[in-house]
Structures are given as structure tokens and as C-alpha cells.
Amino acid sequence: MRLSPDELIFWRGGFFKLNGTIVFTWGIMVLLAIGAKLISRKLSTGPKRSRWQNLLEIVVLGIEKQIEEVGLSRPRKYIGFLGTLFLFVGTASLLTVIPGYEPPTGSLSTTAALALCVFVAVPYFGIEDQGIRGYLKSYIEPTVIMLPFNIISEVSRTLALAIRLFGNMMSGAMIIAILLTITPFVFPVLMTALGLLTGMVQAYIFSILTAVYIAAAIGARKSSPEKASKS
Secondary structure (H helix, E strand, C coil): CCCCHHHCEEEEECCEEEEHHHHHHHHHHHHHHHHHHHHHCCCCCCCCCCHHHHHHHHHHHHHHHHHHHHCCCCHHHHHHHHHHHHHHHHHHHHHHHCCCCCCHHHCHHHHHHHHHHHHHHHHHHHHHHHHHHHHHHHHHCCCHHHHHHHHHHHHHHHHHHHHHHHHHHHHHHHHHHHHHHHCCCHHHHHHHHHHHHHHHHHHHHHHHHHHHHHHHHHHHHHHHHHHHHHC
């Protein structure tokens, strides 16, 4: 029983290993890119629309609504990044019904890469919204003593994102693998269905937490105009 898709080696050449994590990650990216291209190539603004366009609009509007409810007033600005995170993690979970497939999110390297994307995106959007001086100033508010604590908070929440997603995804895959060896076929099928639901929940939580972190990064500038208008 493999604990991670890193252990599934497709090709080895010297120090380079083409493992399951790399293959399945690129497979998901290609699948999402081709799917987006096919669905969006014949979009219609009229009353008659394809089922795929209706599905795409439902997904996009749903993600936009969730982003707006978090507190980001311009969801279109963030939907590219947050939507991609959600679709990648969600698709990685949905494809577990394919025999031989192992979700790349079951590898700590993948979840660490996703968390690193969040780690970079949060200050990026914060600096874009407040300017580099305004964003860095938030690290020493309300006093300069908070500087090391704010830096530790940035690093620790990135690690928490990676470990949380990795632990939840890997534990689900391990439970199903164990049940396949000691129980009849029907029960693992039910657990697989539950694993699909759990995977979508994890995709939702990961993207929502990212949206919360971004909202916190740009929140200082939003509160300032409100205080000024009240005064």
C-alpha cells in the first residue's frame, strides 16, 4: 500500500524521477485547460445556451458569491486565482473514481506548492491594493512589537494549509485502501463516495481560507475610508 503518489515511479533517469504526483498533477492541469477551452469556445449571450455553458456559469457565479461573502468587494479580481485553486483540488478528488489514479493532493509536495501559491498571493494582492508601504505597515500595527508575531503568523498559516490538506486527503485514501483489503467490495464503494464528498469539502475550505487571508491582507485599506466617511 502506497502512502503517497510520490512512491509511484513511471520513469527514472539518474536523479530525475517521473512519479505519480508529477504525472497526475500535469494530467489535471491539461484536463482543466482543455475542458475550459472546449466549454468556452462557443459561449452564447442569448436565451439558448448549452448545458456545459450553464454548468460553467453556475460554477463561476457560485465561486463569485462565496468570494463576495468572505468580504472581497470585487470578486472578479480574485476569481482567477481562487477559482483555479478550488477546481484543481476538487478535480483531484473527483478523479479518484478512475482505477489506478491517485490524487496528487495526497502528496505533501503538492499541498506545500499550493500553500506556497497562497503565501505569495496574499502579499501580492495586499500590495496591489494598499501599496508596498501600506501593506508592510500593517505588520507593525498597532505596535512594532507585533512584527515578529505577524511574520510567524504568515509562515505558520501557510504550513497549516499544506498539512491540513495533505492530512485530510491522504487519510481518506489510506482508509479506502485498507478497507479494500479487509472488507467486501460494497463498503469501500460507499467510502469512495464519501471520499469524493470530503474532497470537495476540502477544496471549498482551502479556497475559502485563501479568500479570508486575502481579505485580511487588504482589510486595512477598506476600513480607513469607512472611518474617514464617518468622521
